[in-house]
Amino acid sequence: MIACGMSSTAIHLPMATAESWTPSRRMQSAAAAERERVERELRRLSKREDSLAQQLDAIREARSALQEELVVLKRLSRNLPAGETRAVDDEQRRLRVVTDTSLPVNGHEVVLRGAQIRETAVRVLASSATSQAVHYRTWFDLLRHEGFIPAGKDPLATFLTQIGRSPVVRRSTAPGMYSLDLGAPERVREHLSQLQAKLGRISEMPPGATVDDIAGSRERRIRLTAEIASAERTLAEALRSLSGEEES
Numbered sequence: 001m002i003a004c005g006m007s008s009t010a011i012h013l014p015m016a017t018a019e020s021w022t023p024s025r026r027m028q029s030a031a032a033a034e035r036e037r038v039e040r041e042l043r044r045l046s047k048r049e050d051s052l053a054q055q056l057d058a059i060r061e062a063r064s065a066l067q068e069e070l071v072v073l074k075r076l077s078r079n080l081p082a083g084e085t086r087a088v089d090d091e092q093r094r095l096r097v098v099t100d101t102s103l104p105v106n107g108h109e110v111v112l113r114g115a116q117i118r119e120t121a122v123r124v125l126a127s128s129a130t131s132q133a134v135h136y137r138t139w140f141d142l143l144r145h146e147g148f149i150p151a152g153k154d155p156l157a158t159f160l161t162q163i164g165r166s167p168v169v170r171r172s173t174a175p176g177m178y179s180l181d182l183g184a185p186e187r188v189r190e191h192l193s194q195l196q197a198k199l200g201r202i203s204e205m206p207p208g209a210t211v212d213d214i215a216g217s218r219e220r221r222i223r224l225t226a227e228i229a230s231a232e233r234t235l236a237e238a239l240r241s242l243s244g245e246e247e248s
Helices: 025-077 082-096 115-127 136-145 155-163 184-203 211-243
Strands: 109-112 148-150 169-171 177-180
Touching: 025 155, 109 115, 115 136, 115 148, 115 155, 115 177, 115 211, 136 148, 136 155, 136 177, 148 155, 184 211
Parallel strands: 109 148
Antiparallel strands: 169 177
């Protein structure tokens, strides 16, 4: 009986692995083309997102301005009793007051609401080393890094809406880019001074003024008083945001 023995020398055959496998040029070309398509689509969606966020911000600002104008128009048309007018004004003022509603999240982050978001965001950006315009996502990351998060189902969208309402924030020409307007308080202060001077001139009725003159002067005083109150709130927020002092 003849025994067939195996050689003691092992024969190693090359095996293809994930590390050694090289895709064909055709596959590489197809993958590169697909990557470019995906990157283009991501850039398009990013620009679309910025555009929609700016539109939403503009709509909310216009709505707020129209609501304030409506109160003045109701006064002028006398369809709103004085007591009800005061109640509406008080309610609007309450909506602008920042109360201490901060809540810890997992012991780390603090939830911000309303004006707290934009004022805190301005302070965070002003205290950072960034002096140029920044993308709102970068700004949002800075805020989160400091331990703050806007309230809402979509904190980033809430953040973007609020910084757009800040009197010391301005949009750059590039999509999604924002910067601080450090000269805003001085411009608002000058505008406020002009409004107050104008109100003083209107209050001085000339001799022999008619009933129509008095009524017209009264309506102009009402409008100016509303503008002055709005400018005072804007100035107060601008100073709080840039000085780092929180509302008491």
